[in-house]
Amino acid sequence: MSTLEIKDLHVSIEGKNILKGVNLTMKTGEIHAIMGPNGTGKSTLSEAIMGHPAYKVTKGEVLLNGENILDLPVDERARAGLFLAMQYPAEIPGVTNAEFIRGAINARRPEDDAISIKNFLKQLDETMSVLDMTEEMADRYLNEGFSGGEKKRNEILQLMMIKPKFAILDEIDSGLDIDALKVVSRGVNKMRGPEFGSLIITHYQRLLNYIVPDVVHVMMGGRIVEQGGPELAKRLEDEGYAGIRDELGLDIKLVDEDA
Amino acid sequence: MIICDWQTALEQHSDLVQKYFMQKAVKYDEDLLTAQHVANLTSGLFVYVPKNTVVKEPLTTYFVQDATTKADYVHHVIIVTEKNSEFSYLENLTTVGSEKTTANIIVEVIAGVDSHVKFASVDRLGTNTTTYLNRRGHLEDNAKIDWSMGMMNDGNIVGDFDSDLVGNGSHSEVKVVAISTGKQVQGIDTRVTNIGRHTIGHILQHGVILSRSTLTFNGIGHIIKGAKGSDAQQESRVLMLSTKAKGDANPILLIDDNDVTAGHAASVGRVNQEQLYYLMSRGLPKKVAERLVIRGFLGPVLAAIPSKKIEEQLKVTIERKLVDGQTDE
């Protein structure tokens, strides 16, 4: 079992304080969901955990199995077991999807013990069929010209091939049609088990019908303001964020409100 | 067909050598470097493809510059393709030894009427070799030269890659991939001059700059008055991997006729941080991620190389040069 602990995390970007003390602890075997209004810092949290150089941690810690990872560059964090399915994955021309994924797997193995091509292709085939992806996607350049939904599916393909300890999924459901949503959820659910934990960021309760979380966190104004079980997501779906905000007496403006 | 070294050419084919050696493509009295070249010439290759001869398999040459002594390397290649012939060629320049030396290399391709030459090169001259490399094509009516050049040298170098589209309907496609590493300074001037009518000159060059090195691409498209219906296009792009790298891409179009088409694109940019981040977020070390982004950047030039085999060989050399360049960063 592994643990990921986020302690009093403060993060700024371009001099602007976005995260103002986030606390969150999770273990492998658990699925956590984060919901929160636009611009509240959900992607900032995921990028800061992963180690995007533009996001500056001004205070706090992120511990993976008790070790602070904030001094590690992004690739070392990835090899230590973190994965981020990004809200906006980059496109890399000239590098095929298959060779990229194989490179990512081999980066985690000793140099003299690379995965055999045969073994790799077998796993890739199986995983792509779980995700209803056509074979041709393996030979296309990484995310280049992929539709929004295809990119999301491709993030999950990488996740399933790389098998991290903790995966943060940033709006993996946005832009997916109903069928794709089910397919992607199927992929994540297949990963569920004692050696895998996931932090799922979403705006829609619907995703959480397919991937039922153990814990739901509500994030507002750069902090986690509320936690609960799956029923908390349902309540948000019905009431929006204003209800929780007012109940907690927070001074945060939501987009759909007039000043 | 004749393929022989320089000495043999002088002894057995002096009539042909006299006709072509620095007469049509490069002129012996052009400048100091060409004059020195003539005065000090020590080795070379002579290729003569008679008319209507089609050579399918590429001729591959390996020229090794000897830097175990301080002797300068002065080397000449002439390729003559007569009417309606086809010829394909791959040249590899390398260095043994590490003495400080100079290399003065001229390659002349004289493409006769209706002939087609595929010229490819993968060069890896040594760190202590300072090189002047001049490759020039002289194209007669409807001749075509496809140039594919990989500039993977480690020393300072000036490359002049020129095509004179003398004959009507002649066509030159120039592809250059260059990588600068260490403290190396590379200057690459690629020129196509449209002289005949309905001639086509296209330049596509992409370069990558690591560490503290420098790379300059000058692309020159010159359409002479009277070259009606001609086309001059060029694209030069430079990607810088470090803040200490220096790069330039200068497009120069000189157009002396109205009835023509011409265009250029040039850019000097830094490696895309979001791409690097994305690759690294999957566990790839930074240097591997950089090489992948570079490969993507060079991809359009590599994909445009007419021979798959040469494309593959160039990819291998690029990878090696990049790995070497990254280790001494």
Ligand SMILES: Nc1ncnc2c1ncn2[C@@H]1O[C@H](COP(=O)(O)OP(=O)(O)OP(=O)(O)O)[C@@H](O)[C@H]1O
């Ligand atoms: N690169 C950046 N430059 C400037 N501001 C930024 C940058 N990235 C994020 N921000 C700001 O940080 C705040 C938090 O953004 P973040 O992307 O974390 O929100 P989010 O909760 O993920 O929102 P959404 O639900 O819309 O995805 C926003 O106000 C955003 O404008």
Ligand SMILES: [Mg+2]
């Ligand atoms: Mg977001």
